[in-house]
Amino acid sequence: MLIEFSTTNFRSFRERQTLSMVRGKLKDDDKLDTHSFPFPDKADMALLRSAAIYGANASGKSNLIRALRTMKRVVVQSAxxxxxxxxxxxxxxxSTETTREPCEFEASFYANGVRFQYGFSATSERVMEEWLYAYPSGRTQSWIERAWDEGSQSYQWGRMEALKGQKKLWKDSTRDNALLLSTAVQLNCEQLQPVFDWFENTLKIVGINGFNPGFSIKSCEKGERKKEIVNFLKSADLNITDIKVKPKKISANDLPEDMPDDMKQSILQQSEAKAFVDIQIIHEGENGASVALPLQNESDGTRKLFAYAGPWLDVLKEGSVLFIDELHDNLHPLIVRMLVGLFHNSQTNPKNAQLMFTTHETSILSQEVFRRDQVWFASQEGAQGTHLTPLSDFKVRKGAEDIERYYLDGRYGAVPYLPHFYADVSVAMGN
Known part of the structure; x- marks a missing residue:
């Protein structure tokens, strides 16, 4: 469960910006049971199940996801x-100042029912600071405090009494370009394992190209999982009745004619040791007859939704935290609404999985779909870089305000400024 994520001095983010998943206290509070769930250790606070981030092209909204991906990569790989x-x-x-300053990342989250606050700052040469605070019983415990001292050219370590085990070994083994968290876990520190596992396993980050279909294909090889995926696709009204999985052996005829012979031979040898399958989507044809179409013959939207099906259901089952860039790409607005709605339903989302996504799809920008604290706007503020602002910071009349129209009119910012577009293009064309 993610509480909030912050980044400073990363790509288009100059100043510290925070995406918060904490439910706000709105005067017109609604959707309390469907769109949020209580903190595990704070009955008077709640977390949101989803957040949508809007903004013009080059506003920096994708950089937020890139920042979190960078943080995950350093945690998982740096050791x-x-x-x-x-x-x-x-x-x-x-800015000439920020190019010499470290990038900073911080995430607050729950792992194994315990609240953690973890972050670090780093340059390309070394980790400058690293900190981890735990709240196992509501009181703060310092598990990691590390800071680079320029004067002594060494790391200074703070109070870390709550971290048990071979701390001297872990400190001595941590290189300048690695995190203590990652190094200690590699050296069998069980206490830090849940924090590391949250980044490696619970946090899922998907780029603009979406999911690879491989996960859904593997899921279709299992009877029960295949049924779930078929039902998922049926719910999108795609006239799909079943999915057939057939073993497939690659032959020379499946490879391009102009492919070099040695490359063909290598691929064919690999295929001998690998199991390949052919996916066929079964549709209901005329007079109730079944018609099988190879997956590659389906529309871009159907192929994309098939690729989403397995991972989407897995995220909901496991209670994962999913960040996805450009959710709307190649998907009908009603499909996007359906995908988001699965997170807002306690029956389909029993473990409180969370979805955060960037999009240009404004048809779901509605008080029927989201609470005001679930909608965020990314905008470029000149030399100050990208700023994140929740819709709840604006005065919005409940039920009476057309948020989609107001957003496109520029009332909330975060849209392209195009007053001279046609004139400028005409000049560029020599007219």
Whole structure:
């Protein structure tokens, strides 16, 4: 469960910006049971099940997901990096000051029922700071406090009494370009394992290309999972009655004619040791007859929804935290609404999975679909970089305000400014 994520000095984010999943206290509070769920350790607070991020092209909304992906990558991989390997830091480049400053990332979340606050700052050369605070019984415990001291050219370690085990070994083994969290877990620190596992397993991040269909294909090889995927596709009104999975062996005829012979031979040899399958989508044809179509012959939208089906259901089953860029791409607005709605239903989302996504799809920008604290706007504020603002910061009349129209009219910002578009294009064309 994600509470909030913040980043500073990363790509288009110059100042600290925070995406909060904490349910606000709105005067017109509604959708309390469907769109939110209580904090595990705070009965008077609640977390949201979804958040939608809007913004013009180049506003920086995708950079928020990129920042979280970078944080995850460093947590999961840095313990295995060789000394001297550069950290994947991308500071804000439109200021001579920020290019020399570290990028910073911080996430607050629940793992195994315990609330954690974890973060670090780093340059491409080294981790500058790292901190981890735990709240196992409501009181703060310091598990990691690490800061680089320029004067002594060494790390200073704070109070870390609550972290048990071979702390000296973990500290001595942590390289400049690695995190103590990652290194200690690699050296069998069980206490930090839930924090590491949250980043590696619970947090799912999907780019603009969406999901690879491989997960859904593997799921279709299992009877019960295949039935779930068929029902998922049926609910999208795709006239699909079944999915057939057939073993497939690659032959030379399946490969391009102009492919070099040695490459063909290599692929064919690999196929001998690998199990391939052919997916066929069964539709109801004329007079109730079944018609089988290869997956590759389906529309872009159907193929994309099939690729989404397995992972989407898995996220809901496991109670994962899913970030996805450009959810609307190749999907009908009603399908997008259906996908989001699965997170707002306690029956389809029993473990309180969370969905955060960027989109340009404004048809779902409605008080019928979201609470005001679930909608965020990313906008470029000149030299100050990207700013994130929730819709709840604006005065919105419940039920009476057309949020979609007001957004497109620019009342909330985060839209392209195009007053001279046609004139400028005409000049560029020499007219």
């Amino acid at each position: 295995g990096w060789q000394r001297g390997k550069e950290l994947p830091m991308e500071p804000y480049l439109l």
